[in-house]
Amino acid sequence: MMKGGLARELLRLSVLCIVAAFVLGPLVATALGGFKSNLEIRTNPMGLPASWELTHYLGIIRDPSFWSYLGNSLVISLLTVFLTLLVGAAAAYVFAQIRFFGSRLLFSYLLLGLMFPFATAILPLFLKVRDLGILDTYWAVILPQTAFGLSLAILLFRTFFEQLPRELFEAAYVDGCGYVRFFFRFTLPLSTPILATVGTFVFVQSWNNFLLPLVVLNSREAFTWPLGMMQFRGEYMTAWNLVLAFVTLTILPAIVFFLAAQKYIVAGLTGGAVKG
Amino acid sequence: MADVQLRQIAKSFGSVEVIPGLDLDIPDGSFTVLVGPSGCGKSTLLRIISGLERPTGGNVSIGGRDVTRDEPSKRGISMVFQSYALYPHMTVAQNIDFGLRLAKTPADERERRVAEAARILHLESLLDRKPAELSGGQRQRVAIGRSIVREPGVFLFDEPLSNLDAALRTQMRIELAQLHERFDATMVYVTHDQVEAMTLADQIVVMNGGSIEQVGAPMELYERPRTEFVATFIGSPKMNLLPARAVGRSDARNAGVRPEHIRLDKNGGDWLAEVVVVENLGSDTVVYLESEDFGPLTVRVAGHQSLASRARVWLTPEPEHVHLFDADGVRLP
Amino acid sequence: MSTIPESFPERVGRTLRDGRFTAVILLLPPALVLFSLFVIVPLAESGRYAFFDWNGYGEPADWVGFENFERMFGHSVFHQAIWNTIKLVLVSLLVQMPLALALALMIYRKTPTNAVFRLIFFLPFILAEIAAGLIWSFVFDGNYGVAAGITHAFGGEPYFVLGDRTWAFVAIMTVIVWKYFGFHMMIYIAALQGVPQDLVEAAKIEGAKTLDVVRHVQIPLIKPAIMVSAFFAIIGALQVFDVIIPLTNGGPSNSTQTVVTYLYTFGLSRLKIGFGSAVGIVLFLAAVLIAVFYQRFSNRAVSR
Numbered sequence: 071m072m073k074g075g076l077a078r079e080l081l082r083l084s085v086l087c088i089v090a091a092f093v094l095g096p097l098v099a100t101a102l103g104g105f106k107s108n109l110e111i112r113t114n115p116m117g118l119p120a121s122w123e124l125t126h127y128l129g130i131i132r133d134p135s136f137w138s139y140l141g142n143s144l145v146i147s148l149l150t151v152f153l154t155l156l157v158g159a160a161a162a163y164v165f166a167q168i169r170f171f172g173s174r175l176l177f178s179y180l181l182l183g184l185m186f187p188f189a190t191a192i193l194p195l196f197l198k199v200r201d202l203g204i205l206d207t208y209w210a211v212i213l214p215q216t217a218f219g220l221s222l223a224i225l226l227f228r229t230f231f232e233q234l235p236r237e238l239f240e241a242a243y244v245d246g247c248g249y250v251r252f253f254f255r256f257t258l259p260l261s262t263p264i265l266a267t268v269g270t271f272v273f274v275q276s277w278n279n280f281l282l283p284l285v286v287l288n289s290r291e292a293f294t295w296p297l298g299m300m301q302f303r304g305e306y307m308t309a310w311n312l313v314l315a316f317v318t319l320t321i322l323p324a325i326v327f328f329l330a331a332q333k334y335i336v337a338g339l340t341g342g343a344v345k346g
Numbered sequence: 347m348a349d350v351q352l353r354q355i356a357k358s359f360g361s362v363e364v365i366p367g368l369d370l371d372i373p374d375g376s377f378t379v380l381v382g383p384s385g386c387g388k389s390t391l392l393r394i395i396s397g398l399e400r401p402t403g404g405n406v407s408i409g410g411r412d413v414t415r416d417e418p419s420k421r422g423i424s425m426v427f428q429s430y431a432l433y434p435h436m437t438v439a440q441n442i443d444f445g446l447r448l449a450k451t452p453a454d455e456r457e458r459r460v461a462e463a464a465r466i467l468h469l470e471s472l473l474d475r476k477p478a479e480l481s482g483g484q485r486q487r488v489a490i491g492r493s494i495v496r497e498p499g500v501f502l503f504d505e506p507l508s509n510l511d512a513a514l515r516t517q518m519r520i521e522l523a524q525l526h527e528r529f530d531a532t533m534v535y536v537t538h539d540q541v542e543a544m545t546l547a548d549q550i551v552v553m554n555g556g557s558i559e560q561v562g563a564p565m566e567l568y569e570r571p572r573t574e575f576v577a578t579f580i581g582s583p584k585m586n587l588l589p590a591r592a593v594g595r596s597d598a599r600n601a602g603v604r605p606e607h608i609r610l611d612k613n614g615g616d617w618l619a620e621v622v623v624v625e626n627l628g629s630d631t632v633v634y635l636e637s638e639d640f641g642p643l644t645v646r647v648a649g650h651q652s653l654a655s656r657a658r659v660w661l662t663p664e665p666e667h668v669h670l671f672d673a674d675g676v677r678l679p
Numbered sequence: 680m681s682t683i684p685e686s687f688p689e690r691v692g693r694t695l696r697d698g699r700f701t702a703v704i705l706l707l708p709p710a711l712v713l714f715s716l717f718v719i720v721p722l723a724e725s726g727r728y729a730f731f732d733w734n735g736y737g738e739p740a741d742w743v744g745f746e747n748f749e750r751m752f753g754h755s756v757f758h759q760a761i762w763n764t765i766k767l768v769l770v771s772l773l774v775q776m777p778l779a780l781a782l783a784l785m786i787y788r789k790t791p792t793n794a795v796f797r798l799i800f801f802l803p804f805i806l807a808e809i810a811a812g813l814i815w816s817f818v819f820d821g822n823y824g825v826a827a828g829i830t831h832a833f834g835g836e837p838y839f840v841l842g843d844r845t846w847a848f849v850a851i852m853t854v855i856v857w858k859y860f861g862f863h864m865m866i867y868i869a870a871l872q873g874v875p876q877d878l879v880e881a882a883k884i885e886g887a888k889t890l891d892v893v894r895h896v897q898i899p900l901i902k903p904a905i906m907v908s909a910f911f912a913i914i915g916a917l918q919v920f921d922v923i924i925p926l927t928n929g930g931p932s933n934s935t936q937t938v939v940t941y942l943y944t945f946g947l948s949r950l951k952i953g954f955g956s957a958v959g960i961v962l963f964l965a966a967v968l969i970a971v972f973y974q975r976f977s978n979r980a981v982s983r
Contacts (some may be wrong), residue, residue, distance in 0.1 A: 082785050085785065086796050089782060089800065090800070093800060093802065093803060093857065093861075094799060094802075095825075096817075096818050096825070096857075099817070099818065099824075099825055100814045100817065103817065108823070111823050111824075112823050112827060113828075113831065114828070115823065115824055115827065115828040116828060156709075157710045158710065160706035160707070161706060161709070161711070163702075163706060164702060164703055164707045167702075168702060168703060170699075170703055176707070176711070179711075180714055183714065185966060185967060185970045186963050186966040187914065187917060187918040187962065187966055188918070189918060189920065189939045189942060189959065189962060190722065190725065190959040190960070190963040190966070191718065191721035191722045191959060191963075192947065192955075192959065193721075193725065193728070193735075193942075193946060193955040193959060194720075194721035194722070194724035194725050194728060194952075194956065195717065195721045196735075196947070197721075197724075197735055197952065198720070198721055198724075200735075213713065213716075213717055216713055216717075217714050217718050218717070218718060220710055220713065221714075224710065248698030248701070248702075249698045249701070249702035250705055250706070251698075253702070253706065274805055277807070278805075278806075278807035278808065278921075280808065280920075280924070281920055281921065281939075285947065296807055296809040296810070296921075299809065299810065300809065300924070303925065310817060317810055317813050317814060320810060321807070321810050324805060324810075325802070325806075328802065328805045329798075332798065332801075335805060336801065398883065398884070417883075417886075418880075418883050418884045419883065419884060419885060419886030419887075420886075424885075425880075427877045427880070427881060428877075429875060429877045431875065431878050431880070433878060433881075433896060434900065435900060444895070445885030445886055448885060448886045448887050448891055492881075492885070
């Protein structure tokens with residue numbers, strides 16, 4: 071600790087910097103690539119561009135379909151978050167607050183979703199969405215996403231609700247507040263930390279989802295940004311600078327969001343993981 | 347067996363100075379208690395002796411050897427933590443044995459020392475249990491056992507009894523005193539509880555705001571506190587502090603009299619006061635009073651005393667037990 | 680408190696009046712309906728369709744028994760997919776998790792520098808898999824990307840690692856480690872911060888070197904977190920899909936298929952509902968098996 075403490079600290083920092091370079095290198099190369107000409111990418115993929123060309127970035131920003139992809143993703147993600155929070159919290163409230171015949175069984179039933187991956191039922195899910203006539207609509211993505219997110223949401227919500235002071239309900243009950251009203255007037259407002267955590271978790275998952283939109287969305291008008299990105303990539307196979315600019319512009323909101331909400335993201339992803 | 351010498355020890359955390367610079371001698375074989383209110387730097391000082399904390403200035407020597415730059419394990423010390431710090435995944439035996447194993451002590455030697463510690467601390471039947479299966483007192487014993495087997499020159503204790511209930515605390519206090527007698531080792535003990543300090547120590551170090559207020563034997567501190575702080579910190583109930591004019595002195599600012607050194611009389615005396623609350627403890631009675639001239643006062647009288655609330659009584663301090671302090675709060679001879 | 684036992688009608692009446700019944704009837708069904716409709720029913724249907732040869736139109740009529748399963752288990756591409764999944768698990772357990780643990784030990788203490796590194800290492804995890812795949816397909820591109828830059832600098836021929844049957848999957852595993860090690864690291868960091876500092880200090884006093892503390896105190900105490908992270912690594916390996924699509928799309932010559940890309944390529948995109956469902960069922964059984972194993976394993980670890 072004392073002797074060689076400095077050497078050890080230097081070793082630690084250099085290891086950390088090497089790993090950081092491994093992590094950031096591809097991201098930096100991507101962002102810089104969007105400023106370069108295709109020829110320059112070929113000769114100088116990592117370094118700073120000789121001249122900063124804004125045309126690729128501007129071209130994408132002026133492209134209405136880029137905004138349509140982002141808009142679709144945003145609407146789908148927000149609605150998924152809203153539905154998951156509302157439906158999940160309502161169910162978790164019942165499990166936390168009311169004892170009734172079969173409640174444990176129903177709770178275990180709803181937790182089954184924790185066990186298996188999304189992809190297992192993707193084919194029948196596609197048929198179900200098709201038969202419901204909602205193929206190519208936002209709901210085709212929102213409803214299955216919500217359904218698959220419910221298990222973890224209910225588990226986390228119930229744990230949190232059970233830790234709210236029981237006297238609060240009793241006091242409100244004595245004042246004539248019923249179960250349903252208590253949920254909306256007390257439980258939900260008091261649960262903002264867990265709502266925020268689950269909300270960010272669900273948002274990130276929905277925002278990044280690829281497989282489900284790929285299966286249930288067919289028209290470009292309905293495409294979410296991951297689909298749009300693959301579409302773009304397909305159209306500009308060799309124009310790496312355009313593709314890189316596109317990628318940069320789509321991951322930029324994610325990075326900004328991550329920096330702003332990192333507390334909830336880390337809590338949701340690791341805390342949720344540990345509890346799940 | 348070792349003494350501890352601290353010379354010009356200073357410690358800051360960032361820009362916050364916790365210990366401005368202090369000297370202390372802990373004699374070989376003594377039971378020295380560092381006592382003071384929370385935040386006075388006593389735990390930091392103990393951690394500096396242990397080597398867990400590096401002083402920003404000054405030197406630490408143990409057994410005549412400068413150890414300021416040595417690892418904790420190379421200082422010939424052992425430490426018992428407030429939280430016990432037992433390894434939850436190891437059995438009692440493994441917990442006690444851990445340090446010996448790290449030091450590559452031969453197996454038969456290790457076995458002998460663990461068995462010996464277990465015998466002294468009555469842990470024989472618990473050796474295969476995990477800490478989670480032990481009571482607070484048993485955990486405390488394991489923590490002590492872990493420090494005994496290392497056969498250190500200096501034992502360090504960081505508020506070891508504060509997590510125990512009152513009855514257990516008294517019992518462990520006695521056991522600690524016995525341990526000290528048996529090993530004859532130097533013990534440095536941190537606490538905020540002045541009762542623990544008075545009963546355990548042969549040398550008490552009273553700290554306040556990062557500096558030492560007074561070092562001395564328990565009765566010395568009780569009888570001749572060097573500052574107002576020590577006077578009010580040591581002793582329970584607290585010493586009364588009054589303006590010096592109450593005892594007819596103009597050369598001092600304050601006069602201090604312990605509650606047990608004030609006589610209470612219904613008919614006549616020096617000060618008139620009104621009874622506020624009477625606490626009958628059986629063996630003695632603590633009376634809280636309010637004096638119009640000098641504010642609140644506390645008096646302790648032997649035996650049972652029946653006094654009505656709001657009764658007016660006369661108080662007289664024993665003159666040989668009046669302590670005088672100057673404007674800086676320092677004792678006048 | 681009344682001591683007269685409540686009759687059944689009385690109890691029902693009270694439950695109705697205090698709104699408990701309304702609450703259950705109002706708040707629970709949305710979750711139950713959504714979950715059943717989009718999770719449980721499709722899963723059950725998978726179990727049925729797996730025994731049919733069906734293109735998804737009309738009613739499944741062509742009952743084929745276990746033929747779908749037989750074809751799958753006899754298919755060399757499926758073998759490759761399974762083997763690739765196993766490789767992913769091994770890389771996660773043997774490379775990714777030790778790397779994540781080492782880094783976690785380096786930066787679990789709360790200092791500003793550590794917070795920055797934590798943020799950087801965690802960043803890839805929140806990026807979309809599909810974007811990560813695209814970024815790395817640029818890195819690996821033999822004509823343009825970083826790989827091209829390296830071969831160019833050494834004057835070599837353009838080399839396409841993603842087109843090389845032997846090395847393509849190694850490249851994919853690199854991307855997987857890049858994407859997910861930060862997640863595992865965060866789990867370990869949370870656990871390490873929960874280890875009482877006293878225990879570390881006590882060990883130091885007893886002469887433990889940094890590595891002794893790691894081995895004898897910290898790792899044993901964060902074992903539950905390590906188990907959780909192993910569980911997620913294995914379940915995650917079963918699901919790898921998004922990253923593969925932009926990188927190799929399962930190629931070259933199916934050498935980088937995983938179970939889910941296999942399901943997609945040979946079931947979904949050819950509308951072989953029966954065959955795809957059979958693959959889904961195998962995936963489901965594997966997930967259940969892992970969950971059960973994990974339960975057993977973690978219970979035993981806790982009780983020990």
